[in-house]
Amino acid sequence: MxxxxxxxxxxxxxxxxxxxxxxxxxxxxxxxxxxxxxxxxxxxxxxxxxxxxxxxxxxxxxxxxxxxxxxxxxxxxxxxxxxxxxxxxxxxxxxxxxxxxxxxxxxxxxxxxxxxxxxxxxxxxxxxxxxxxxxxxxxxxxxxxxxxxxxxxxxxxxxxxxxxxxxxxxxxxxxxxxxPVADYAELMETLFDFDAIRTMFKGGFRMAFDAMHAVTGPYAKEILEKRLGAPAGTARNFVPLPDFGGHHPDPNLVHAKALYDEMMGDDAPDFGAASDGDGDRNLVIGRSIFITPSDSLAMLAANAHLAPGYKAGLKGIARSMPTSGAADRVAEKLGIGMYETPTGWKFFGNLLDAGMATICGEESAGTGSDHVREKDGLWAVLLWLNILAMRGESAREIATKHWATYGRNYYSRHDYEEVETEAANRLMTELRGRLAALPGTAVRGMKIAAADDFAYHDPVDGSVSKNQGIRVMFEGGSRAVFRLSGTGTSGATLRLYVERYEPDPAHHDLDTQEALSELIAAADDIAGIRRHTGREKPSVIT
Missing domain, CATH: 3.40.120.10 (Alpha-D-Glucose-1,6-Bisphosphate, subunit A, domain 3)
Structure with missing residues (x-):
């Protein structure tokens, strides 16, 4: 009834x-x-x-x-x-x-x-x-x-x-x-060379996957250990718990610090990865190297043809606006379309449905392809495993060669979490009011080339999405992006994204925060982050 x-x-x-x-x-x-x-x-x-x-x-x-x-x-x-x-x-x-x-x-x-x-x-x-x-x-x-x-x-x-x-x-x-696992596991078997990955594991390849007591635990246990033959214990914290074991199920360097520390240690596994609460985000760490989500997107796109599901090539690449421009250079070399969208996976849907893009990514640890219409953490990890198996190189070697070919985008995101909502809105409103006057001025010796509030014109349905994040672009390719996040539940999260392009391989081994230090200081000068928020430093740096 x-x-x-x-x-x-x-x-x-x-x-x-x-x-x-x-x-x-x-x-x-x-x-x-x-x-x-x-x-x-x-x-x-x-x-x-x-x-x-x-x-x-x-x-x-x-x-x-x-x-x-x-x-x-x-x-x-x-x-x-x-x-x-x-x-x-x-x-x-x-x-x-x-x-x-x-x-x-x-x-x-x-x-x-x-x-x-x-x-x-x-x-x-x-x-x-x-x-x-x-x-x-x-x-x-x-x-x-x-x-x-x-x-x-x-x-x-x-x-x-x-x-x-x-x-x-x-x-x-x-x-x-x-x-919940069966249909998804079968789909993964159609996309990746499970035989090649099995052979790699049989050869002694070691991996650590932290499911963070979240939803991907059963998926990792079934696919990595049962179907791919990874040793028992490869999938860790694999039982989903209502409180995620009392931890924050966010696969970043703060909440997955134990995995990061292990991967930087003397007896590190060959490859480390993690996924988040609902399984759509991923963290990728090679032995002695953290690979940013922006770089991971670019490297996956450049090597996707090594996996059976993508051997025909990519139709295009899409990234969210705050994501670094590393993937843009891959798209240019491949001669395919590159699309810059607002944050939010729903914006990729039209491009995927229209056959204009194959691989998409966001700097917030989300990567996926046209196999589904969501970002997919375990998919990204499996594609990395497929690439590692086919190239026979370490994640560090793959990253180093990629940067030598395309240049390196030093990139970082600074999150100021649970900022008083009024203060966060005041910062953004004040900054918007100054955008027109910024181009041509200099901050800490860096000249501002352009500044805008990003608006997206969907090439498929013609819709327009405005106020998607404030961009300040400097001469030479550096930029700072300011955005309020819509994923929190209390207060406001102010996100600052900073990016500097370095084409010279001789300068590809710098510490990321050190490489970006002047740009970070300039961003605070421009927006008055400390003045508006009262914060001396971000809550999280990724």
């Missing part, structure tokens, strides 16, 4: 770049999750009798909201729900299942790399039928609906056993509980 439940709107249900993210107690308010899910359904058309995919990263409150989502899917007229066993589905695996089974769309319950637990973060986002995040016009419609919603529909179907594989009748709607 379907019930119509009266409700009142909440004023704070505006989706960010990756859906709605709030603290768990916010989502635990009566009708809060139901309101947002119903606002999603009310913003869609034509889903009656269709399939909805539901899954999440296993964080606290995941199972409860999945039960609610299943009951509401039945109440709203979906014909079938596919849900991952235990409520588990990595974000890229969910994208693949939506595409493979031609589902109408999917609900992914995740707050990505943010911490989990009773007082930490939770999130819900809707992915469309192409497997990618909802486009802005849909998220805008969802927000508008959330401000006027007065009822939600829910079926009284009882609890679905999420741990038992198979089919369940839920008030006339079919629910299938599926192995």
């Amino acid at each position: 379907t019930r119509t439940v009266e409700t009142k709107p909440f004023s704070d249900q505006k989706p960010g770049t990756s859906g709605l993210r709030k603290k768990v107690p916010v989502f635990q308010q009566e009708h809060y999750a139901e309101n947002f899910i119903q606002s999603v359904f009310d913003s869609l058309e034509g889903f009656q009798g269709q399939t909805l995919v539901i899954g999440g990263d296993g964080r606290y409150f995941n199972r409860e909201v999945i039960q609610t989502a299943i009951a509401m899917a039945a109440g709203n007229g979906f014909g079938r729900v596919i849900v991952g066993q235990g409520g588990i589905l990595s974000t890229p695996a969910a994208s693949h299942i939506i595409r493979k089974y031609k589902a109408f769309g999917g609900l992914i319950l995740s707050a990505s790399h943010n911490p989990g637990g009773p007082h930490e973060d939770f999130g819900i986002k809707y992915n469309a039928g192409n497997g990618g995040p909802a486009p802005e016009k849909l998220t805008d419609a969802i927000f508008e609906r959330s401000k006027t919603i007065s009822r939600f529909l829910i079926a009284d179907i009882g609890l679905v056993d999420l741990d038992r594989l198979g089919f369940v009748d839920a008030g006339g709607m079919e629910v299938e509980v599926v192995d």
Whole structure:
């Protein structure tokens, strides 16, 4: 039986770049999750009798909201729900299942790399039928609906056993509980040379993969150890936990410091990697070398032809605007298109669907290809393994040769987390007001060539996305980018991106922060970061 439940709107249900993210107690308010899910359904058309995919990263409150989502899917007229066993589905695996089974769309319950637990973060986002995040016009419609919603529909179907594989009748709607790993692992076998990687492991190649007690644990265990023959223990922290073991599941040099320290040690494995809460981000560290996400994108693109799934070549490369220009030089050499988009994977969807790009990447540790419509952490790690197996060189050797060929983009991101929202907005507003006067002036001996607030003109549908980040470009190719992030749940995160291009191999072994020191100081001079935020240093440097 379907019930119509009266409700009142909440004023704070505006989706960010990756859906709605709030603290768990916010989502635990009566009708809060139901309101947002119903606002999603009310913003869609034509889903009656269709399939909805539901899954999440296993964080606290995941199972409860999945039960609610299943009951509401039945109440709203979906014909079938596919849900991952235990409520588990990595974000890229969910994208693949939506595409493979031609589902109408999917609900992914995740707050990505943010911490989990009773007082930490939770999130819900809707992915469309192409497997990618909802486009802005849909998220805008969802927000508008959330401000006027007065009822939600829910079926009284009882609890679905999420741990038992198979089919369940839920008030006339079919629910299938599926192995969350199987379909994804099979897809990976079509893209990469598993035989070559197996041979590499048999030859003594050692790897450390930190799943951070997050969603990729079961995927890494199955693919790396069972299918590729990596030694037991290669996949670490592989059991997903509601609080991620009390740690922050963000694969960066702060939260994966133990892995970094090991990879810099005397007896380091050959290759180290990690993935985040929902499995869409990656960290790549070779023995004695950290490879930035921007460089990783460029190196993967330059070597992708070594993997069976990409031997025909790339159609194009896309990167988010704050990501370094390293991949631009690869695209130029390959003679293919290069696309600069706003931050947010949804902007890559049109390019991928139109066949204009094959590989995409963001500096925030997200890399992926046209095999799904999300960034994919484990995919990036497997492509690196395929390249290492085919080239027979270390990650350091591959990086050094790449920089000798293309030049090196020294690049870093400085995050100022949980800044008072008013202070962060004041900094950006003041900086925007000065943009027109900056070109032609000099800061610390560096002349500013151009300054703007990045606007993206989508080459596929003609849409325009404005105010996507402030860029200050210097003569010689250096730049500083200022942006407020949409992925946090409290306060504002100010992100400063600094980049300096160095073509001379004789200067490719500098310390990154040292190489960028003058540019970092100039960025503070220009924007007044310390003055506005009161911070003497960033919260995180990557």
